[in-house]
Amino acid sequence: MKNFSEIKGSLLSVRGIHTAAVSCGIKKDKKDLAVIYSEVEGNAAGVFTTNAFRAAPVLISEAHLQNSRAQAIVVNSGNANACTGTVGFENARETAKITADALHLPINKVIVASTGMIGIQLPMDRIREGVAKAARDLRRSVPDESAEAIMTTDTFPKSVTVKINLPEHEVFLSGIAKGAGMIKPNMATMLCFLCTDAVISPRLLKKALLWATDQSFHVISIDGDMSTNDMVILLANGLAQNTPITEENDAFSLFQEALNFVTLQLALMIVRDGEGATKCIEILVRGARNKGEAKQIAHTIAESPLVKTAFHGERCLWGRILAAIGYSGISIIPDRVNLFYGPVQIVSKGAGTGQESAALEILKQKEIKIMVDLNLGGGEARVFTCDFSKDYVTINMGYS
C-alpha cells in the first residue's frame, strides 16, 4: 500500500508557500523570474553542481545554506550569471539582497539561482524591477507559474506534487524543475526547487535529499555535458505540524519514498524533454562486479552518440551498444555478455541472436528498456537517457 499519492497541485499545495512569476525582460515576452516564499523560515538542504566553474549564484546559495535554514528562493532564467567574474558575484549577492529586503528577511535566508546564457552580466535594472514586482505579486492562489519562469529550452513546465499520509498528519511535498540540455548524470544537473510542510531535522532533510538525488537527477543523461549552475534545493517549513522527523523511523522512510518519487518523476520529465528528444531510454546494466562498474558502463552506453542516433533511427544496431561496453574502461568478458531490447534477447554470450526484427517493434515505442547482463557479479545500475536527433543539433547550433 502506497502511503503517498500524486495530486494535481503545485508548490502552492504546500502550506505557507507563496509564489510569483514575472516577466522582467531578460527573455523577450516570457516569464523569466520567480520568487518562492515561505510564510515561516524552515530547514533547508541543497545539492550543487560539481563543475569547477561554479556560477556566482551557486557559490552564494551554498554559503547561505551553511546554517541549513532558508525562507525564500529567487531564480531567473535567460542568463546564467556564470563566468562573470567579481561583477557577476556582486550581482548575485545583490539579487539575494534586494529579495531579502523586499521580503523583510536576512540575506542569508534567500537562495539565489540563475539559468541561461553563460558569460553575460545580469541586467540588474531589470532584475531589480522584476524582484520588486514578484515580491508584490506573491500569492497562495492558482495559477503557480514558477515552473514556467525557470524554463530555458524546456518545451513544457515540470512540476510534481504529492500528499504524504504520515500516521497522524497529512504532509505535502511539491517540486518544480527545469532541464533540457547539458544534463549529465553526475550531480544535481539542472534546477530543482522542492518545498514541503513536513517537520524534519536538517540532518535528515539533507540525507533524504542526497539519496533522492542519487537515484533521480544523477541517473539521467541528455548529452553528457554538465552545467555550471545546477542545484537542487529542498525547503521544509514545518507548517504541517507533524511529529518532528528526527530519526530514521517509519515516517522518515515514507518521506524518503515520496521524495524519491517526486525527484524521479521530475528527472524523467527532463529526459523526455531532452533537447530534440523523441524517446526515453532506460539502460539497466546488471551482473557487473560492483555498482560502480555497472554505472560506468551504463553511462558510457547512454552517452554514445552512435547509440543515441541509432535509437533515433529506430534501428537495431546493437553492435554500437556492445562497442560502447567495450570501450567503457571496465574489464568485461565478451563471451558472457547478454543484451535485451525490452523482452527480446538480441545478444547471447557476446554474439547476435538474429532477433533484430522482433526488436524493431520495441524500438518504435517512446519508452524503451535496454538490459545488459555482464554475468560477472551482482553489481547493478540504471541510467535514463534520450535519443539524439537532428533537432538537438538545430537547437544547440545557437540560432534560437
Add this chain to the structure above:
Amino acid sequence: MKNFSEIKGSLLSVRGIHTAAVSCGIKKDKKDLAVIYSEVEGNAAGVFTTNAFRAAPVLISEAHLQNSRAQAIVVNSGNANACTGTVGFENARETAKITADALHLPINKVIVASTGMIGIQLPMDRIREGVAKAARDLRRSVPDESAEAIMTTDTFPKSVTVKINLPEHEVFLSGIAKGAGMIKPNMATMLCFLCTDAVISPRLLKKALLWATDQSFHVISIDGDMSTNDMVILLANGLAQNTPITEENDAFSLFQEALNFVTLQLALMIVRDGEGATKCIEILVRGARNKGEAKQIAHTIAESPLVKTAFHGERCLWGRILAAIGYSGISIIPDRVNLFYGPVQIVSKGAGTGQESAALEILKQKEIKIMVDLNLGGGEARVFTCDFSKDYVTINMGYS
C-alpha cells in the same frame, strides 16, 4: 631543411608492393575488398583497438604479428566480422588462409582486417571469390584503388606518400586509411595500412609506429566512440636496401619524422571527413599540471556535443568550452583560465573579454584553432576534432 617530401603516389610507390581492389558483392556495386602484397616478407608492427569486444580479425592479426613479420594484408569493408562468435573467428582465419594459399605464403604472414557492420557473419562465398580475383589482379601499376576499397562512410579515399632522403638512399613510405565515424582518441581508431621499403629492425619499427600513432590517430576524435576493429599496420619490406636502421640514429629520426607526418596527415583527413563534419578544430590545452591532465581536458572539450554543435553553428558560445573544462574531472583554478579562438582572447582569468564579434570571423573558417591556458604548470596536449551537424545524425540513424 626537410629531409622528406610528400609526393603524388600511392602504396605502389613503395618498392615491391602490389595491390588489388575488387568488388566482391559485400557492398552494392562498390569496391569492398583489397589485398596488399609485398614481393618479399618484411618486418611488421601493429597497434590494435583496446575495445574489450575485439573483432575476430583483430585477434588473428595480432597473433600473426607475434613474430613481427608479414608479407600480405587482406581487408574487406561493409562487414566488421565483430561480435560474430566462433563462426566469425573461423571466417577471419579462413580469409587469412585462402589469401595465404593464393599467394603461396604461410598463413601467419597474412594480416586480416574488416570494417563495416557489426554482428553479421561474413559472406564467405563472396570473400573466397573476391580474394581469388584480387590475387589474380595484383599489380604494381596505377591506379591503386586499395584506399577506396576500405572506405565505409568515408566520402573520399585517404592516402599519403612520402620520399625520404636517407644519407645514401631514397626510401619510400606510403599509407592508406579509413575513418569517418566511431573515432575516439584512445587507440588506432580506424584502419590504416602503411608500407615502406626501408630496412629497419622490428624493435625500432614498433617503437616508431607507437610514437607516430600517439601523436596522430590517438589525438583525433569524431564522436568519442571507439570501434571493435581498429588497427594500424606498418610493413617494412627492406627493398630500399638502405643501411639497416638498428639504432636510434639520424636515419631513425628522419624515418620517425616522416612517419609522424604521414600518420598525422591521414589522421587529419579522417577528422575533415568526420561524418557530417564541416570544420576541423584543433584544441590546444596548455598550462596544465602535466600532459595527462591537459589531454583529459582537451578530450572533454573535443567530445562535448554542446561545444561541437556551437562550432557547427559558427557561434561563439565559449561558456560551453568553460563548462566542459569544469566537468572534465581535472582540478583547475577558474580565475586563471584564458581562452583564445585563433588569436582572439575571448576569456581572461575566467571571465569573458567581450571580443565575441572578433571571434565570429575565426568561426567562419574551415580550420579553427582553440587554445586554453590553465596557468597551472607546463603540461600541454593537442586534440583534433570536428563539428557536430544534422548530417551526423542522419548518417548514423542507420537508414543508409
